[in-house]
Amino acid sequence: MPQPVLDATIAHLQLEAQIGGYEAAERAHDAVEHTYDAAAALIGCTRDEIAIVENATRAWDMAFYSIPFAPGDRILTAMAEYASNYIAFLQIAKKTGAIVEVIPNDAHGQISLEALREAIDERVRLIAITHVPTNGGLVNPIAEVGKIAREAGIIYLVDACQSIGQMPINVDRIGCDILSTTGRKYLRGPRGTGFLYVRRNILERLESPLLDLHAAEWTAQDRFTIRPDARRFENWETNYAGKIGLGVAIDYATSWGLDNIWRRIKALAYQLRTQLSPLPGVIIRDRGVTQCGIVTFSVEGMDPDEIQHELSKYTINVSVTRRSSTLLDMEARGLETLVRASVHYYNSEEEIERFCRTLERIL
Numbered sequence: 001m002p003q004p005v006l007d008a009t010i011a012h013l014q015l016e017a018q019i020g021g022y023e024a025a026e027r028a029h030d031a032v033e034h035t036y037d038a039a040a041a042l043i044g045c046t047r048d049e050i051a052i053v054e055n056a057t058r059a060w061d062m063a064f065y066s067i068p069f070a071p072g073d074r075i076l077t078a079m080a081e082y083a084s085n086y087i088a089f090l091q092i093a094k095k096t097g098a099i100v101e102v103i104p105n106d107a108h109g110q111i112s113l114e115a116l117r118e119a120i121d122e123r124v125r126l127i128a129i130t131h132v133p134t135n136g137g138l139v140n141p142i143a144e145v146g147k148i149a150r151e152a153g154i155i156y157l158v159d160a161c162q163s164i165g166q167m168p169i170n171v172d173r174i175g176c177d178i179l180s181t182t183g184r185k186y187l188r189g190p191r192g193t194g195f196l197y198v199r200r201n202i203l204e205r206l207e208s209p210l211l212d213l214h215a216a217e218w219t220a221q222d223r224f225t226i227r228p229d230a231r232r233f234e235n236w237e238t239n240y241a242g243k244i245g246l247g248v249a250i251d252y253a254t255s256w257g258l259d260n261i262w263r264r265i266k267a268l269a270y271q272l273r274t275q276l277s278p279l280p281g282v283i284i285r286d287r288g289v290t291q292c293g294i295v296t297f298s299v300e301g302m303d304p305d306e307i308q309h310e311l312s313k314y315t316i317n318v319s320v321t322r323r324s325s326t327l328l329d330m331e332a333r334g335l336e337t338l339v340r341a342s343v344h345y346y347n348s349e350e351e352i353e354r355f356c357r358t359l360e361r362i363l
């Protein structure tokens with residue numbers, strides 16, 4: 001987290017301790033409300049189309065589980081779909097008789113637009129894809145998918161968990177109806193924060209699977225009215241400090257400029273891939289026409305967990321991505337685990353050189 005995010009989050013916690021939770025929320029009303037404006041400005045929508053929730057998973061779930069599915073309805077997704085999303089597809093398919101279908105990749109390893117076009121018919125109820133998958137640098141062509149979804153009038157849900165804060169995102173340019181994301185990744189916000197965008201013209205058609213006195217109003221003994229805006233996907237109790245921190249994180253990213261951030265990340269990731277690939281046994285695993293700041297690789301004869309452990313001794317943090325997080329893609333490529341090194345704009349060229357030198361030493 002950048003210092004202003006940390007400061008704002010801690011300051012609100014301190015205020016809660018000093019004057020009380022309700023009182024602090026009231027005093028911070030403008031800062032909390034600002035987060036909706038910041039999120040809306042970041043992705044090019046209006047504030048009433050934003051719900052702020054506890055993470056990207058819950059944001060995605062709240063929208064997905066609101067879509068009414070009938071037997072035979074088709075859900076189209078892509079090879080690199082994230083486990084939590086796919087588990088939800090499988091659950092809904094089991095419960096409702098909807099069918100999950102995976103559009104194959106093209107030669108570059110991204111969703112095949114041709115295959116998607118061919119798969120469209122009147123039974124397709126939803127197109128749901130992940131923009132940047134959890135296991136690599138792939139950037140799926142979400143705007144091109146959006147054109148196909150729009151032409152066919154199909155609800156289009158984008159998981160932008162790993163792309164928000166990394167690159168410019170505009171929901172109109174993408175043509176999506178729903179978009180979910182997290183605060184804790186490229187936005188550099190506090191953990192336990194995320195937000196959901198739902199296009200105004202489908203809001204009324206989506207009844208949240210979970211309602212409380214914030215999402216709806218109890219109007220008579222046998223009646224309730226669901227609120228008209230996207231906050232129908234929120235619930236009453238929330239992490240105010242996190243919400244304020246999220247708004248500051250969005251402002252912080254915006255102040256650098258998303259175009260600038262994206263340019264810098266791509267340059268650093270390119271440097272990292274270029275310097276990694278000649279190292280003995282290293283295989284870069286990223287696919288797609290456009291590749292982002294998440295660099296994944298394996299090393300012949302070396303376990304990714306061991307690489308992570310060894311690098312941590314030099315205060316170098318990487319993560320390990322496992323087969324079960326993106327099962328379809330990993331199985332199709334015969335992969336079990338990969339090392340994942342994510343760069344952000346604050347990384348330096350020298351750090352990348354040190355990373356490659358250190359890796360070479362431990363191989």
Ligand SMILES: Cc1ncc(COP(=O)(O)O)c(C=O)c1O
Binds near residue numbers: 082130134184
């Ligand atoms: C593609 C994708 N979607 C969703 C998530 C979940 O995000 P969160 O932890 O904020 O729920 C992740 C986390 O790694 C992810 O990679």
